[in-house]
Amino acid sequence: MKRGLLVLLVVILAFSAFAKTKIVINSNASDPAPREAFKHVVDMFQEKYPDYEVVVNTFPHEDFKTLLRTWLNSKEAPDVVTWFAGERMRYFAEKGLLLPLDDIFSDKPFEAYFPASFKSASEYDGKIYFLPFTWYWWSVYYNTEVFKKYSLTPPVTWSQFLHVCEVLKENGVTPITIGTKYLWPTGGWFDYLDMRVNGYKFHMDLTAGKIPYTDARVKKVFEYWKQLVDNGYFLANHSSYTWQDAASFLFRGEAGMYLMGQFIKDVAPAEVKDKLDFFRFPIIDGNVGVYEETPIDGFMVPAKAKNPEGAKVFIKFLASKEVQDMYSKELGRLAANKYVTPPDAHAQKGLDLVLASDGVAQFYDRDTDPEMATFGMNKFVEFMTFPQRLDILLKQMEFQRRKIFK
Known part of the structure; x- marks a missing residue:
């Protein structure tokens, strides 16, 4: 024993x-x-x-x-x-x-x-x-073969960007692909437009809950965004697609551009990787500085x-x-x-x-309160679908800001 x-x-x-x-x-x-x-x-x-x-x-x-x-x-x-x-x-x-x-x-x-x-x-x-x-950095990725086909060069200013969008649309190519099924890709659009229109400090104060969403400067951001929505430059039915689904339109040459992080190359087919390049998000007001997203x-x-x-x-x-x-x-x-x-x-x-920028932000859902981020990005998607509701959506976001940040 x-x-x-x-x-x-x-x-x-x-x-x-x-x-x-x-x-x-x-x-x-x-x-x-x-x-x-x-x-x-x-x-x-x-x-x-x-x-x-x-x-x-x-x-x-x-x-x-x-x-x-x-x-x-x-x-x-x-x-x-x-x-x-x-x-x-x-x-x-x-x-x-x-x-x-x-x-x-x-x-x-x-x-x-x-x-x-x-x-x-x-x-x-x-x-x-x-x-x-x-x-990694965010920027506007584009299909170089599509740009070459229509003699387009990467835009630097907002007016040049609108011109590229119009040329692509006229030729039956979706100018901008995006997948909003999971909300967050809209955060990149809001961040860049706000930093290009109002600058970095304003954007950081806004995401910190210090500025009302009903502020006229915030509405101005959406007015630029609305130009793209009203002109039909975004992928149709984008709320049905994940970001990977939307990327396939760019890879196939059915869309010309995609505001996305560098990780887009993770899902690109091997034969497409070399056809992807990127440019800095267009300048709207050069006096507010040039800032980038770097999560x-x-x-x-x-x-x-x-x-x-x-x-x-x-x-x-x-x-x-x-x-x-x-x-x-x-x-x-x-x-x-x-x-x-x-x-x-x-x-x-x-x-x-x-390194050539004046500063960097993380991303909307990383720079603001998580509850505010989820609510805000829901409203961004709603805005892209029903842009005429802008004033109502801004009031709803402001109500949520006050509730969360007290």
Whole structure:
């Protein structure tokens, strides 16, 4: 009997010696290219840290946004989650649902890895809660073959942009594709128009809830947007399409342009990638400055993570130049690590566009309160469908602003 117990104890101890510590990661990288690239990141980690077993659960982007709140409040929270910098991160940090990551930077400060400008988007109340991994630019992507066919050149001013739209429409090509089934692509239009009409400070004050949506300057933004809607320049029935669905119109040459982030190339067929180029969103009022959208994506550790120690080992691994260089090369992204050079000419052009700007914003749903963002983007889609309701929609948004920001 005693011999049997001794053998069992030896087996248990031997198993324990070889058992791996599990790190559970919930990821929103559901498109094929970023999903495969992240798999390579995990493979690199497990080769370097063989005592860990990394389990990656991948969810569709829109489902992830809904489920994240549930996970962060659950006793079964994952150890690491993908997410967005800025207000989207701070919303959860303020509620105590995230672990601070400052101890990761005990040997080297945050600024030793990342641009100092990234710190404000990664911290809350003086503590770091977000690990920047990649960032990218927004711009107007266009099909170069379509432009060549109709002798068009990338517009610089708003009047030139309207001219391009009209030429495309006259030739049976949808000037601007967009998919608003999941709302957020409209946020890019609002941000750019507001920053081009009213400037960066006004836009930041508006998204911070300090300016009424009924302000005449906000209405002016929609009046420019209305020119495009009234002229029929946007893809018909856009609320039926996801952003990927809408991109296919650009890829096939049935649409000429698409205001979108660099990640559009993730879903572009191989034979189309080289036919895509981009230009800066047109200038409306050069006196207010030129500002761009540059969202930062990365990782957080839930406060209820079962393996916070392992999670932080993984997070610190993600900060390294080696890892971010590999990932950025696979996807053509700009790495958050400041020592990683742009992976190709396309990314270098995007970086040059950002460096030549007067400042950057994150994105409407990352710069304002999440509840306000959802409500606002619903109204943006409604405006694109029923532009005659503009005054009513602005009053509804103002009512919501007062309710949320008090």
